[in-house]
Amino acid sequence: MREVWVGGSVGELRDALAEALDGGPAVLPLAPGSESLRDAMAPSEAVEPGTALIIATSGSTGEPKGVLLSAGALRASATATHKRLGGPGHWLLATPANYIGGVQVVVRSLLAGTTCAVLPPARFTGDLFAEAAAPVLRADGPRYTAMVPTQLTRILDAGGPGLAAARAFDAIIIGAAATSTALRNRAAEAGVHIVPAYGMSETASGCVYDGVPLDGVEVRIGPDERVLISGPVLTHGYRLRPDLTAEALVGGWFRTGDRGRIDEGRLEILGRIDDMINTGGVKISAAAVERALGACPGVRDACVVGLADDEWGQAVAAAVVIDGPVEVDDLRAAVRAAAGSAAVPKRFRFVDSLPLRGPGKIDRAAVVSGIFGTVG
Structure with missing residues (x-):
C-alpha cells in the first residue's frame, strides 16, 4: 500500500496512480490531518488482491471504512466518462484529491495523456477558480472540470472572471450532492454547461450522468425503492470488512443507500433509504x-x-x-x-x-x- 498525502500538488498522486493502473502498489490518498482514518486502514496488513485504490472514508455514520477499487474499475469509469462528455480532454482538479471525485479527475487526465491543472486548497472563490482554470482553457481540445453544487453556486453568485471561466468549459460535472432544479436553471441561464452526476466511491465516482447510466453500467430499482447498480465500475469490497462487503454486494449488484425511480429511462434519486421521518x-x-x-x-x-x-x-x-x-x-x-x-x-x-x-x-x-x- 502506498500512502499519498494530498494537498496543493498532485504530482505524487499522479505518479502513484499511474503505477497502480499498471499493476503497482495500491494507492491510499489521504488529506492532511486524517491520521486516525489512515490508521483505520491498517496499512501494515496485506492489501486485498486486485486493489489499485483505497478510498478511506468515515461517511455519514462516522465509521471508518475503505472502499476498494481495481484498476479495471477506475479505467472503465474514466473511459465511459470521456465517451459521454465528448472525448478525452484537459482537466481542472477543483475538489480534494483524497475523495473519489478528485482522484478520477487525475485518472482521466492520465488516460487522456494530459496534465490536470489544480485549484489551490484555499477557500473557494470565483477569482481563484478562474486563475486555476486559465491553463486548461488555453489548451486545444475539450476542457472539463468537476465540482460540487456549493462551488457552482458561489461562481454564479459572484459572476465576473469565475463565471466567464465556467462558461468556457465544455462540461462541468456536478457531483457529491444533489443538484437542485433551481441550480440547474441558474446554470443554464448563465450559459454554463453542467452535467449532474450520481455515483459514489463504490462506483468509482459518477456512474449516472444526467439520469442516464454510463456505458456498461446498469441500474435497477429494488422492491424497497433501493437503487441497485452493476457494471465494471463497481468496488470489489471494503478494506478488511468482509461483512460489509457481503451486505453491499449481492449477485453482482451494489446495494446503494438511496431510494430512486426510473422514468422513461432516466434515474431520479428520491432520497436516502434512512431519510424517512416518521411523524x-x-x-x-x-x-x-x-x-x-x-x-x-x-x-x-x-x-x-x-x-x-x-x-x-x-x-x-x-x-x-x-x-x-x-x-x-x-x-x-x-x-x-x-x-x-x-x-x-x-x-x-x-x-x-x-x-x-x-x-x-x-x-x-x-x-x-x-x-x-x-x-x-
Whole structure:
C-alpha cells in the first residue's frame, strides 16, 4: 500500500496512480490531518488482491471504512466518462484529491495523456477558480472540470472572471450532492454547461450522468425503492470488512443507500433509504420536502430533518437558506401541495449556509445539533 498525502500538488498522486493502473502498489490518498482514518486502514496488513485504490472514508455514520477499487474499475469509469462528455480532454482538479471525485479527475487526465491543472486548497472563490482554470482553457481540445453544487453556486453568485471561466468549459460535472432544479436553471441561464452526476466511491465516482447510466453500467430499482447498480465500475469490497462487503454486494449488484425511480429511462434519486421521518405514524421523505422548498422563489437551499418530539415521535424541521424575502406561510403551502399536510415542517430556521461534510454533502447531524440545538 502506498500512502499519498494530498494537498496543493498532485504530482505524487499522479505518479502513484499511474503505477497502480499498471499493476503497482495500491494507492491510499489521504488529506492532511486524517491520521486516525489512515490508521483505520491498517496499512501494515496485506492489501486485498486486485486493489489499485483505497478510498478511506468515515461517511455519514462516522465509521471508518475503505472502499476498494481495481484498476479495471477506475479505467472503465474514466473511459465511459470521456465517451459521454465528448472525448478525452484537459482537466481542472477543483475538489480534494483524497475523495473519489478528485482522484478520477487525475485518472482521466492520465488516460487522456494530459496534465490536470489544480485549484489551490484555499477557500473557494470565483477569482481563484478562474486563475486555476486559465491553463486548461488555453489548451486545444475539450476542457472539463468537476465540482460540487456549493462551488457552482458561489461562481454564479459572484459572476465576473469565475463565471466567464465556467462558461468556457465544455462540461462541468456536478457531483457529491444533489443538484437542485433551481441550480440547474441558474446554470443554464448563465450559459454554463453542467452535467449532474450520481455515483459514489463504490462506483468509482459518477456512474449516472444526467439520469442516464454510463456505458456498461446498469441500474435497477429494488422492491424497497433501493437503487441497485452493476457494471465494471463497481468496488470489489471494503478494506478488511468482509461483512460489509457481503451486505453491499449481492449477485453482482451494489446495494446503494438511496431510494430512486426510473422514468422513461432516466434515474431520479428520491432520497436516502434512512431519510424517512416518521411523524405521527406517517412516513415522510426528507428529500421530497427539500425539493418542494427548493422550488420556492427566494429559497437557495434547504435541509429537512426529523427531531425527537414527545407528541409526534418525530417532528419535521427545515433549515432554509434564502436569497430574498420569503414568507413561512408560502413555504408551508408549497410543501403541503407537493407532499401533503403531514410533511409540512413544524419548525423552520433561516440560516446563511448549511454545514457541509466531505466533498460538499450536507452534514445532517450538524444541522440537528448545531442549527436546531438537539440530538435528534
